[in-house]
Amino acid sequence: MKAASASESPAKQTTQEDVRGELPLFAVAACTLAFLTLVHEFGYAFAGGFAWLAVDGSYLSCLLRSVGIGLGGTVALAPFVRLRAECSPQRLAICLLGAVLALCALSYVAIGASWPIEMLCLVGMAASAAATVLLALCISFSGGIPVRTLALGLACTIALGMVAEYAASAIAHLWPLAIVAAFHLSFAAAALMVVVRKRPFERKAPSDAPAARPGQQADRSESASAKPPRPWQPIIHFLCYGFAIGFLHTALGVFRILGPERYLFSLLGSALAVGLLLATYTRATATSREVWTNLRRIVFPLITGFVMITSLFHSFFAYTFLYVSSCYYGCLFVLGCVFAMDQTVVPRLRIASVGFMVLGLGLTLGSLCGIFPLLFDQRDDQAILSFCIMLAFSAVTLGTFWIGDDHALRTWWGLRRKLTAKQYRDQEIRKRCRSIAKTYLLSEREEEVLLLLAQGRRAAQIKDDLSISVTTVRTHTRNIYSKLDVHSAKQLADVVETTIP
Numbered sequence: 001m002k003a004a005s006a007s008e009s010p011a012k013q014t015t016q017e018d019v020r021g022e023l024p025l026f027a028v029a030a031c032t033l034a035f036l037t038l039v040h041e042f043g044y045a046f047a048g049g050f051a052w053l054a055v056d057g058s059y060l061s062c063l064l065r066s067v068g069i070g071l072g073g074t075v076a077l078a079p080f081v082r083l084r085a086e087c088s089p090q091r092l093a094i095c096l097l098g099a100v101l102a103l104c105a106l107s108y109v110a111i112g113a114s115w116p117i118e119m120l121c122l123v124g125m126a127a128s129a130a131a132t133v134l135l136a137l138c139i140s141f142s143g144g145i146p147v148r149t150l151a152l153g154l155a156c157t158i159a160l161g162m163v164a165e166y167a168a169s170a171i172a173h174l175w176p177l178a179i180v181a182a183f184h185l186s187f188a189a190a191a192l193m194v195v196v197r198k199r200p201f202e203r204k205a206p207s208d209a210p211a212a213r214p215g216q217q218a219d220r221s222e223s224a225s226a227k228p229p230r231p232w233q234p235i236i237h238f239l240c241y242g243f244a245i246g247f248l249h250t251a252l253g254v255f256r257i258l259g260p261e262r263y264l265f266s267l268l269g270s271a272l273a274v275g276l277l278l279a280t281y282t283r284a285t286a287t288s289r290e291v292w293t294n295l296r297r298i299v300f301p302l303i304t305g306f307v308m309i310t311s312l313f314h315s316f317f318a319y320t321f322l323y324v325s326s327c328y329y330g331c332l333f334v335l336g337c338v339f340a341m342d343q344t345v346v347p348r349l350r351i352a353s354v355g356f357m358v359l360g361l362g363l364t365l366g367s368l369c370g371i372f373p374l375l376f377d378q379r380d381d382q383a384i385l386s387f388c389i390m391l392a393f394s395a396v397t398l399g400t401f402w403i404g405d406d407h408a409l410r411t412w413w414g415l416r417r418k419l420t421a422k423q424y425r426d427q428e429i430r431k432r433c434r435s436i437a438k439t440y441l442l443s444e445r446e447e448e449v450l451l452l453l454a455q456g457r458r459a460a461q462i463k464d465d466l467s468i469s470v471t472t473v474r475t476h477t478r479n480i481y482s483k484l485d486v487h488s489a490k491q492l493a494d495v496v497e498t499t500i501p
Helices: 002-046 057-076 079-087 089-112 117-140 147-174 177-198 214-225 232-254 262-281 292-312 317-341 348-375 382-401 406-410 421-439 444-454 459-466 470-484 489-498
Strands: none
Touching (some): 057 079, 117 348, 232 317, 292 382, 317 348, 348 382
16 A cells, blocks of 8 residues: 555656646646637627628627637748747747737727727737637647646646636626726736746757668658648548537527526536546546547537537527537647647647638638528527537538547548657657656656666666666666666566556
8 A cells, every 4th residue: 555655646746747847838828818718708898790791799709719710820830930930939929929919909999999890800810810829839839748737737728718708707897998908918918928937938849759760861851851641631620610619609699598697607618628628638548648539429429419409498508518518629629739749740830720720710610600690680590590500510420420530530641650660669668668757756867777678778788878887777777676666677567568658
């Protein structure tokens, strides 16, 4: 029992240290997401309608945020942005946050000066685009973070967005415009302060690419420079799910299924999404690095069953279930991008950017379709509501069952790293040794010795590889055996084999 508790304690300590080490990155992502959420909420409160469309501005705020997300993903694919992300990501983050602050301040000046609603929508869309580029940059720097730590960071991000949105329900209607603007700007300002003081983007983006042998250098360089194939399968998936989520989000309001308690239901939905995320990704299981399994068993039933059935009965709980599924799907989107980054030679920022671009396009199309019943004054037609639900059901079904499993998910981009059997084995051992080192608090040198021992090296070979004496090798080996509570090379090999990276 003592040995078990002793082995659990370092694991908990290591998780806490991992979270603390990545806290600046999570803080920037959380503040940026909260800002992006409030673009919609304050647009819902302040935006008017287009006279030539005769549409209430609250629905246009949904639309402009969706357009901004897609536009941000497109901008992140621009060669200039990608070059900046590779050479000086810290400076790029500061520039993006400066643009977010300036555009957000301009939007509130536009509200106070009674600018045309068209200008207000364009400014809000540009602010959403800049925030999306920053989120894509944060995701590209999330590679190599343990899944449990990443899940905890995503949970904290959702929690901050949930609190900000709930607070906005009172602030937008009860406080002066200056207080509302200060509340909204504070999130972008906090993110900028973290970037300037903690400098989370100064570290190099992780790369797990195995070292190529001299004879393979030409092949690897040719593969890396080749133009990657278009990933049609994820494009269709993101379009379908983006369409369904955007469509249902807008349609629930058009058909008056949302009531004044919608903020309370969104708060409940966010809390449930956090619980689901922690339950599925904070435990070390064989499926802790799978996305498609949880998409099928959690998101698909939530949307097709709970959201659509409760919508037919005009229940306010439909919004709760939609919020659970959309928040949890957003977490799966981030995890899927990170897992894909570890499996391909495609640039990290490109994966997240394409995802945001296509998802934003789907959200935009869904929001536009959701407004149609309002344009034709069909808000009370139950047949139109049933047709809308069936349309969303078809989109979600196509997006869910287009890909077979998580193996297909990892091969979407086509440019998988070509590994020999030995390279793949070494890569797996390296990941497991890294996990063991974090769990049992091994030093950097002890981790290097552990890796070589796991690869079957002897003390004399380790001495030459690390340029240290045999006595030092044996000292590190004894320390490793003591921390892992093993007494032979066979027991050490069993520990490495049974560790889940």
